[in-house]
Amino acid sequence: MSFNNLDMLYRQVIMDHYKNPRNRGVIEDGVTVDLNNPTCGDSLRLQLQVEDGIVKDAKFEGEGCSISLASASMMTQIVKGKSVDEALQLADIFSQMVQGKDYDTETFDLGDIEALSGVSKFPARIKCATLAWKALEKGVDEEA
Amino acid sequence: MIDASIRNQFPILHQEVNGHPLVYLDSAASSQKPLAVIEAIEEYYKHNHSNVHRGVHTLGTQATDAYEGARERVRAFINATVAEEIIFTRGTTTALNLVASSYGDANVGEGDEIVLTPMEHHANLIPWQQLAKRKGATLRYVELTPDGRVTLEAVEAVLSDRTKIVAMSHVSNVLGTINPIQEIAKLAHEKGAVMVVDAAQSAPHRKLDVQALDCDFLAFSGHKMLGPTGIGVLYGKKALLKQMEPVEFGGEMIDYVDLHESTWKDIPYRFEAGTPIIAGAVGLAAAIDFLEDLGLENVEAHERALASYAIEQMKTIEGIEIYGPEERVGLVTFNLGDVHAHDLATVLDMQGIAVRAGHHCAQPLMRLLKQSSTARASFYLYNTKEEVDRFIEGLRQTKEYFNYEF
Numbered sequence: 001m002s003f004n005n006l007d008m009l010y011r012q013v014i015m016d017h018y019k020n021p022r023n024r025g026v027i028e029d030g031v032t033v034d035l036n037n038p039t040c041g042d043s044l045r046l047q048l049q050v051e052d053g054i055v056k057d058a059k060f061e062g063e064g065c066s067i068s069l070a071s072a073s074m075m076t077q078i079v080k081g082k083s084v085d086e087a088l089q090l091a092d093i094f095s096q097m098v099q100g101k102d103y104d105t106e107t108f109d110l111g112d113i114e115a116l117s118g119v120s121k122f123p124a125r126i127k128c129a130t131l132a133w134k135a136l137e138k139g140v141d142e143e144a
Numbered sequence: 145m146i147d148a149s150i151r152n153q154f155p156i157l158h159q160e161v162n163g164h165p166l167v168y169l170d171s172a173a174s175s176q177k178p179l180a181v182i183e184a185i186e187e188y189y190k191h192n193h194s195n196v197h198r199g200v201h202t203l204g205t206q207a208t209d210a211y212e213g214a215r216e217r218v219r220a221f222i223n224a225t226v227a228e229e230i231i232f233t234r235g236t237t238t239a240l241n242l243v244a245s246s247y248g249d250a251n252v253g254e255g256d257e258i259v260l261t262p263m264e265h266h267a268n269l270i271p272w273q274q275l276a277k278r279k280g281a282t283l284r285y286v287e288l289t290p291d292g293r294v295t296l297e298a299v300e301a302v303l304s305d306r307t308k309i310v311a312m313s314h315v316s317n318v319l320g321t322i323n324p325i326q327e328i329a330k331l332a333h334e335k336g337a338v339m340v341v342d343a344a345q346s347a348p349h350r351k352l353d354v355q356a357l358d359c360d361f362l363a364f365s366g367h368k369m370l371g372p373t374g375i376g377v378l379y380g381k382k383a384l385l386k387q388m389e390p391v392e393f394g395g396e397m398i399d400y401v402d403l404h405e406s407t408w409k410d411i412p413y414r415f416e417a418g419t420p421i422i423a424g425a426v427g428l429a430a431a432i433d434f435l436e437d438l439g440l441e442n443v444e445a446h447e448r449a450l451a452s453y454a455i456e457q458m459k460t461i462e463g464i465e466i467y468g469p470e471e472r473v474g475l476v477t478f479n480l481g482d483v484h485a486h487d488l489a490t491v492l493d494m495q496g497i498a499v500r501a502g503h504h505c506a507q508p509l510m511r512l513l514k515q516s517s518t519a520r521a522s523f524y525l526y527n528t529k530e531e532v533d534r535f536i537e538g539l540r541q542t543k544e545y546f547n548y549e550f
Contacts, residue, residue, distance in 0.1 A: 003491075003494060003545060005162075005494060006490070006491060006494050006545065009490065010487070010545075010546075039502065040486055040501070040502040040503070040517060041502055041503035041507065041510065041516050041517045042486075042516070042517075043516070063516040064484065064486075064516070065484035065485075065486035065487050065517075066484060066487050067486070067487070122490060124490070124493075125486070125490060128486065
């Protein structure tokens with residue numbers, strides 16, 4: 001049986017983030033955002049430490065499918081050290097990418113997160129991929 | 145077993161999904177529709193449609209006959225005493241909310257108790273939670289056996305003189321458990337409580353007899369039993385319905401309207417404000433005809449045979465965990481090793497196999513099972529043994545895929 005499309009979705013790099021998540025844990029005095037995906041039961045806690053408009057640290061905990069947890073791992077990895085504005089720009093780019101729209105590949109080195117571009121072929125899974133980014137948007141909003 | 149030629153009646157089943165013939169194993173969420181139902185709705189709109197209960201003209205009479213004919217059809221289907229005991233609603237959810245808002249608000253007070261089980265669908269849980277909050281009442285939960293059954297002893301343990309309502313699913317949408325409603329209704333009545341039954345998962349699959357069950361209210365949805373979406377049924381005992389206030393107000397449900405006061409029609413109309421779901425009722429009646437022509441005992445036997453075969457085959461796959469009791473209806477809820485149910489459902493979908501994944505609108509039960517998510521394959525009269533084989537092969541492929549990837 002051929003699983004070509006699936007390989008787009010579950011690329012090695014995604015499975016690596018799922019199995020070995022980066023930045024899993026808690027930040028003692030950070031902003032905390034709890035988000036659920038009510039249609040499927042995924043739950044995510046994102047904690048952010050923002051100082052002088054810079055995301056100093058980002059950590060997450062939660063339960064979910066490979067796509068939602070890998071996305072959280074990748075998101076925390078890429079936003080660390082970025083300004084709040086840059087983080088929000090990245091959230092926008094990510095959203096465009098997983099919806100299969102044209103997205104900006106110039107401004108940032110997208111690194112691992114581009115591995116999730118295959119999600120656009122699986123409409124039912126887009127919400128899994130964007131959960132962590134929605135938490136980020138909410139978190140920096142609360143911080144501001 | 146029901147002959148596979150029945151599939152010719154279901155046009156939607158004859159399609160490819162992701163390059164494979166569709167295997168639809170999600171009928172517990174919503175069933176597919178036979179031509180007889182689709183055509184009954186089409187016929188109604190082509191020849192008989194008008195508003196009901198008001199026009200003096202001929203089409204008004206035809207539409208009214210079709211709508212009231214459907215009510216009588218439902219009455220006979222569940223063996224209610226009279227057609228006035230049948231209220232058409234948007235679905236099970238609306239029906240249960242109606243009971244909680246109308247009967248509940250009038251009969252439950254501070255310190256009273258409502259008995260539920262942890263296996264309830266959110267539709268038979270949240271209306272009671274909200275009622276309890278409004279009235280200062282308490283929810284009491286029947287403890288399930290480790291394999292997910294409700295025993296009479298466990299029900300008795302939570303019943304008290306303060307119990308006003310016992311609300312329970314007839315069949316669990318996750319575990320497939322069949323609850324002994326008749327016996328539980330008896331216990332509820334001994335305490336002076338009413339018995340409310342969520343029959344969303346039983347009406348499509350087994351013969352219902354509300355007089356034998358002796359339940360006070362019973363709710364189900366059309367779309368899970370070959371009928372269209374947007375139509376459901378609330379059955380209520382006549383004596384109870386007659387004392388209940390409407391929860392929606394407007395056209396169709398009034399007797400006399402003045403500038404400052406109005407009075408209501410008799411049952412069932414006082415609970416059907418606005419233009420009713422006429423075409424939906426017509427479709428539901430056609431669905432009932434279809435099910436009864438096949439024989440519900442044959443439908444149930446067919447699904448159970450498929451589920452038993454599926455479970456037997458699934459047990460040969462290492463890492464499969466199945467939830468629910470031995471004795472169950474035609475559905476199987478499970479997990480495959482540490483593959484998340486969503487990932488599993490996506491990989492099955494790529495092989496054309498549709499299963500449900502998630503919490504199945506039963507979050508408290510998921511917590512009891514200590515699972516954030518599970519997959520569910522549910523079987524209906526149009527599924528075949530060959531489809532079960534495809535499903536089993538799909539599970540094996542999924543396992544292989546993730547083992548390779550991990």
